Amino acid sequence: MLRRVLLAAPALLALPGIARAQAWPQRDLRLIVPFPPGGTTDVVARMLAGAMRERIGRAVVVENQPGAGSTTAAGRFAREADDHALFLSQIASHAIGPALFPNLPYDPERDFRAVTLVVTVPNVWVANARNVPGGDVRALLRDARARPMIRTFASAGNGTSTHLTGELIAQLARAPMQHVPYRGAGPGMAAVMGGEVDTFIDNLPTAIPQIRAGTVVALAVTSRARLPDLPDVPALSELGEEFGLAGFEAEAWFGLHAHRSAPDAVVDSMADAARAALADPGFVRQLAERGTQARGGPPADYAALVAAERIRWRDVVRQGNIRAD
Template sequence: MSWALSRRTVLAGSVVAGTASRRALAQAGAWPSQPIRLVVPFAPGGTTDLVARLVAAGLQERLGVSVIVENRAGAGATVGSEAVARAAPDGYTLVMSNIASHAISPAVYRGRVRYDPVADFAHIALVVSNPTVWVANPRSGIRTLQDAAAKARGPGGLDVATSGAGSSNHLMVVRMGQLIGVELNHIPFRGAGPAMQAVIAGQVPMMSDSLPSSVAHIRQGSVVAVGMASAQRHPAFPDVPTFREQGFDLASDSWFGLSAPAGTPAAIVERLNRETRAFLGSAEVRARFSELGGTPGDLTAEGYGDFVRREVALWAPLVQAAGATAD
């Protein structure tokens, strides 16, 4: 009797699971039939926002539905990321996952991040990676990293702006201070856009930034590029020396990708990966990213998921060793 009851329970469960599976496949087959929301977990004007708008335009053209960018900044990109982790896994809510939201902030905001950067997301595609650049207000008197070090050791120290606590640029500020031997004054903003405006206005003398959001300002002369945190000089800015050339053993790349809530049907994830990679592979888009100093990604959805997993494992101990916190 108990066996029969158990068997009926198993069969009922199989029917339910089969129905859910068929429903998911049906939804995926009809997808997309309405606008898609792409959440940017930073304020407008920064690299994440810039990349998201390029991706939105590309996907909109390829999918035939509107892709609406929504900025939800706060707490080192964790506010917008958490909102997406809790959203319906139907393919209509995506997030620009990045090195801050999915690798560094969970370690910086210890115990305050209410999502798992691996388990709570279906990671779709790596979009672009690029180096960190440090820029300064032209009136600050800072032209080299040695100038910055001298100011840091002087009265009042050196204020350095970033897109927010928990960003890779925040960690660069902490690590640079350790090399100089003086703690730098980290000035976090709610995104690279507001931080850059503060530097241009002279409210903060210097900024640690992802290269794409600084490119236009460097070329316009609104800010001076002081050092590139890349292994070699960047081809777009051959006159800007690397950190290592200036005596500081630091290199840092930022990365940006596309993710959805965990449980999003595999067929939708694969479709988004396919369309994103096709968009990134076009000569026009590759040229545009090259102008911005970025390298387009080309990973499968599984490959991007593995990439995020490795980044989480890499950055947690580095954050702890550096002593970076959100406070």
């Protein structure tokens, strides 16, 4: 009997992920967040970590590793094989970064394995009411066409998703505007409130308080349709053929990636735990209250989204001749 077991062991271990799947997770998980504590990315990560813990019976410990627009943490993650680690990937690390930085310390496709899409976050285009009377987005774009590079839009920084969203709007609408980068969303919002710039593109969760307070006026949202939080604010897609924005959609997104060395069974277990959390009505409601929408889906779907986004923003960078500072 012992001889039979020993002879059978190699064949059993050769089956895809059987031994690891039965043992995983053997310890607590790490969730690498490539931004400082306190922002939308960090808040979503900590909520997800708590929800996943209930489903895998192990803690999911959030590690904040900010630097270089998320590329520092992504490079470190790619070098450290760990099938008990997850990376909170987003538009900066896996779509925009590869377009802006030709010598990244990682390959977003080769060094990572997609797990699942976690949330999407729409952007909102806000303006100083004195600089854009009535918050008329059509009048603003027509003026930008008539006076190229006179109108200004701020962003949270050069090469950020809010910057490239503004560039994409300007390219499609044939309405050249001057980009003014700031060091973060807070300074950008302060600049538009003070009238230093005409407009500012920001993530919905951080912009809503100022919109509701009346310190800025919302011009349009970048989701395909209007949002329940701002039902009277048009989606840019409504502007139609006149501005080349029919069907326009540009949202920030966060998802999970595993290290390239993680076996199929482990990736599937990670995805199952995350999707179970994202299907919980209470968790979905908490995300919605913060202006984000729970997503989920299989690893292949997330991999396809990331690949498409990488091509999309690469083209925006090339057409706008955008360079990283």
